[in-house]
Amino acid sequence: MTSRAHIAMFSIAAHGHVNPSLEVIRELVARGHRVTYAVPPVFAEKVARTGAEVKPWHSTLPSPDDDPSAWGSTLLDNVEPFLADAIQALPQLIEAYDGDEPDLVLHDITSYPARVLAHRWGVPAISLSPNLVAWEGYEEEVAEPMWAEPRETPRGKAYYARFHAWLEENGITLHPDPFVGRPDRSIVLIPRALQPHADRVDDTVYSFVGACQGDRSAEGEWTRPAGAEKVVLVSLGSSFTKQPRFYRECVRAFGELPGWHTVLQVGRHVGADELGAVPDNVEVRSWVPQLAILKQTDLFVTHAGAGGSQEGLATATPMIAVPQAVDQFGNADILAGLGVARRLDTEDATAGALREAALALVDDPEVARRLTALQADMAKEGGTQRAADLIEAELPK
Numbered sequence: 001m002t003s004r005a006h007i008a009m010f011s012i013a014a015h016g017h018v019n020p021s022l023e024v025i026r027e028l029v030a031r032g033h034r035v036t037y038a039v040p041p042v043f044a045e046k047v048a049r050t051g052a053e054v055k056p057w058h059s060t061l062p063s064p065d066d067d068p069s070a071w072g073s074t075l076l077d078n079v080e081p082f083l084a085d086a087i088q089a090l091p092q093l094i095e096a097y098d099g100d101e102p103d104l105v106l107h108d109i110t111s112y113p114a115r116v117l118a119h120r121w122g123v124p125a126i127s128l129s130p131n132l133v134a135w136e137g138y139e140e141e142v143a144e145p146m147w148a149e150p151r152e153t154p155r156g157k158a159y160y161a162r163f164h165a166w167l168e169e170n171g172i173t174l175h176p177d178p179f180v181g182r183p184d185r186s187i188v189l190i191p192r193a194l195q196p197h198a199d200r201v202d203d204t205v206y207s208f209v210g211a212c213q214g215d216r217s218a219e220g221e222w223t224r225p226a227g228a229e230k231v232v233l234v235s236l237g238s239s240f241t242k243q244p245r246f247y248r249e250c251v252r253a254f255g256e257l258p259g260w261h262t263v264l265q266v267g268r269h270v271g272a273d274e275l276g277a278v279p280d281n282v283e284v285r286s287w288v289p290q291l292a293i294l295k296q297t298d299l300f301v302t303h304a305g306a307g308g309s310q311e312g313l314a315t316a317t318p319m320i321a322v323p324q325a326v327d328q329f330g331n332a333d334i335l336a337g338l339g340v341a342r343r344l345d346t347e348d349a350t351a352g353a354l355r356e357a358a359l360a361l362v363d364d365p366e367v368a369r370r371l372t373a374l375q376a377d378m379a380k381e382g383g384t385q386r387a388a389d390l391i392e393a394e395l396p397k
Contacts, residue, residue: 004196005104006034006036007104007105008038008104009021009107009117010038010039010113011108014110016131017109018047018109020211021128022046023049023212024106024128025037026051027050027303027384027385027388029051030051031392035052035053036052036054037052038055038057038114039056040056041056042063042064055093056270057093059081061081065282073144076150076155079159080111083159084253085163086116089113095114097117103396104126104391104394105121105123105124107125109128109131116167116172117283120305122169123396124395127183127186128186128189129188130189131190131306131327131331132330132331134181135195135197136197136201143181149259162311167179175190188206189210189211189212190211190309191377193313193379194310207386207390208381209383209387213311213384220293221289222296224296227259228259228261230298231262231293231299232297232298232299232300233307236302236303237303237307239324242269243346246273247266249350250262250351251264253352254354255282259309261282262281262283263272264284265285265286265288266285267287287392290308294312298317299317299361299362301321303323304321304343304397305328309331313374313375313378314376316374318367320344320354320361322345323343337365340370342360344357
């Protein structure tokens with residue numbers, strides 16, 4: 001029996017980064033550990049429901065409800081806010097944990113202060129990765145070409161200089177790139193099937209545990225309409241949802257199919273007046289209990305975020321992947337390569353293309369067979385229980 005420990009989790013205020021960790025945190029609490037969770041107040045209530053003690057801190061990152069354009073459009077636009085937020089967050093977190101230092105640190109991949117704090121406290125740190133991780137050769141194949149031009153600009157040089165200085169101030173000699181992308185230990189909260197070049201991932205560092213979904217009843221329920229022959233869920237997640245033209249194409253694609261019922265999640269930035277005429281068989285929501293619906297659907301039109309992709313696999317639901325940003329393009333290609341999805345880029349996702357892909361996917365026995373096999377493989381990866389076991393194995397003896 002592992003003795004009771006104080007485990008501290010750190011994350012940012014983003015659904016795709018907080019949600020994957022929640023069941024693992026709930027399990028650690030159930031095993032008798034004291035778990036604190038440092039997160040901005042907007043997620044305090046959700047985190048508290050796991051039984052963890054919330055350590056709130058103020059973040060300068062765009063909030064989950066902000067327009068996605070707040071993140072900018074270039075690589076430096078995307079990364080600079082995380083460094084600036086980390087620098088201003090660190091003093092807050094040092095104060096929050098003064099005299100209450102943990103035995104082990106868990107952290108989301110975006111929580112730079114967590115790794116600094118673990119170094120200061122001399123305790124193990126484990127990354128909980130909600131999406132793909134670096135493989136052997138990742139730097140040469142992906143990172144270096146991506147950074148080659150921005151790194152040589154005055155702005156890029158200033159970014160790296162600031163990052164280096166911050167790390168050195170805190171006694172860390174690592175270059176910023178491995179500090180961010182190469183953890184000492186990582187538990188990967190996606191199935192191995194979604195990992196590019198999985199055969200080149202270091203298994204001594206990275207452990208894939210698959211979906212950690214648990215009981216989502218607190219998010220709400222949903223009942224499949226009586227008489228619906230096919231049900232399709234359309235969701236672009238929580239961040240990149242300002243796509244009224246795409247939603248209009250979905251209404252046209254599925255609203256005109258006899259016997260089909262569509263659940264259309266449009267987020268907070270699209271109003272009903274932007275959708276045009278919506279038939280009765282199309283249910284428009286700003287937010288949905290996604291997993292509850294996926295358990296009852298025949299098709300999932302998704303942005304192919306890591307969370308949505310694995311929920312589609314876990315529920316054996318065929319997918320049309322319409323990627324919007326970051327890792328979603330790679331996820332979409334992997335899903336298509338697995339033979340369980342079609343990829344359509346946003347500009348190509350017309351009503352006709354969506355309908356054609358949908359009809360090809362939902363009645364294909366080979367797609368169904370592959371989904372069933374992937375669902376079984378995911379179940380063997382261990383999920384929440386294995387994640388908690390691996391975390392306990394890293395606790396100082």
